[in-house]
Amino acid sequence: MSAAGRFAARTVRVKAPGKVNVSLAVGPLRADGYHSVASVYLAVSLYEEVAATSTAAPGITISLSPESTLDLDDVDIPLDSSNLAYKAAAIMADVSEHATGVHLEITKRVPVAGGMGGGSADAAATLLACDALWNSGLSREELAHLAAELGADVPFSLLGGTAVGLGLGDELSPALAKAQTHWVLVVANYGLSTPEVYRTLDRLRGAGGIDAEEPTGVDPQILAALRGGDAESLGRVLVNDLQRASIELAPALRDTLGIGESHGAIAGMVSGSGPTVALLAEDSVAAAALAEDLQRYGLTALPVHGPVPGARIISDTLL
Template sequence: MNAVRGRFPARTVRVKAPGKVNVSLDVGPLRPDGYHSVASVYLAVSLYEEVAATSTETGEITVGISPASTLDLDGVDIPLDERNLAYKAAAIMADVSEHSTGVHLEITKRVPVAGGMGGGSADAAATLLACDALWNSGLSREELAHLAAELGADVPFSLLGGTAVGLGVGDELSPALVKAQTDWVLVTADFGLSTPEVFRTLDRLRAESGEAIEEPTSVDPRVLAALLSGDADALSRVLVNDLQRASIELAPELRDVLGLGESCGAIAGIVSGSGPTVALLAHNPSAADGLATELRHHGLDAMAVHGPVHGARIISDTLL
């Protein structure tokens, strides 16, 4: 860098990227490579992570958590080094960008940590887009999605947003052109669940029951039909998450949250991904607002959201 010291052309690009709910999640048997094949319908919802990427003279990648974060992060272990998925995303972008600089990533956390909603993946997706703009890398969305797939199965979807079918380990995405809105209430927990531990628990429960599990190759077409029409009642009948019983095995209180949600007016409920966030389906926005209010009266942390929403998007680009 040839910039005069003290006159480094610092710039900040701010990007937001959505969390997701798995409206359906079918999980295959444990494969020899240690992974599981899945068939899932992803829905991006209106709960966003934000990443502000600021160019620095140091040549280093640094990560911080913004005080504007809406989560209570006391006691939550979020690595701020090369273990952080956003850090890894910036490192990948630096490798492929001709004019990379140092960068500081300031993350505003809103999606529950280890909550089954892909919050870390949203951070990574936002970072890819932010660094692409910051360093004028000129990568297409398709090229960014290819890099995203190197970071984990949920990262390409947060970049894409909307609704998509995920096959393979969840990284083989096919967009579904869903425009109709569905309304949900998310009930978050004050603890996280380890995704690998949830999968291991599912494998154990299946082995104990002697189930014969086949490789999933497609999603239930009724799920997509209900989403396309915005028919919440039809959708309520086909919500499925194979990981749910494993999540409940590890956190039995989730069963109570699901039961309370339905008794307070939810059409149906499901554990989101590997949990412990619970997604409750409502008929419309006002029903979702009322349900969230009722659950908060019961002492739960509940918020109304909707989907589908757009994927990672630049919201500001500022010279400092």
């Protein structure tokens, strides 16, 4: 297109949810350096947004939206080719016949390095936004295959809802759980490195003479409790094999869990590799009250619910 004036820019905005690992069993260190897992993922009502805008100039650029609710001064988010959203756009450009340049504006709400898949949500949103922007016409299944190339959590952010994850977490099976559960997420003002948490788990297991087994499935009681929205039953079966390692690296997490449970949480756990803490509440009223109590301790506490849908387009605008 030789005349810049004929270029019609378009913006597609997509939201994608963060997630909580309602259960996470971790196998031993494998020869390839990874760990097999068996997990139940729950998409919750804390969303990332990506606005993908076509540009006349080629290439991919990224910026962070001033509407982000995170304090972006305290986090290091790369805005280059190492960003997962950039990689998602690059993959879509490779498979799209009508790709243009694109600018990605990311609104950050899911904690960075918080064990909730915020970067994966950005990537999922970018895949869907670029698919629409460039009229690629890919099915959700085809997008999910691309998502799996970007990391274990990306396909789930596309899918949303509730799912069982096996293998490296990327072998997803949707689970029926329409009933809502209510949570309070306590967001730390620091992050934890997922690889470091796994290394710490291996060290603790070695020091304790613990021989972990390969996980083959998830506790059916967890799925039954989620299906019925039974918070009391769910609270009795929450499990996260990474929690001990996360607390080893960030001992303050133990205090956060204690404060939450002393103020009415049915149960609490570190979400994924942490350091976000997920506290299970009886209902939405209890979650709001718990969040208010925790905020008096100077904690950042956010009431959320799940399951919620995966990535979806919320606007498509010609500029």
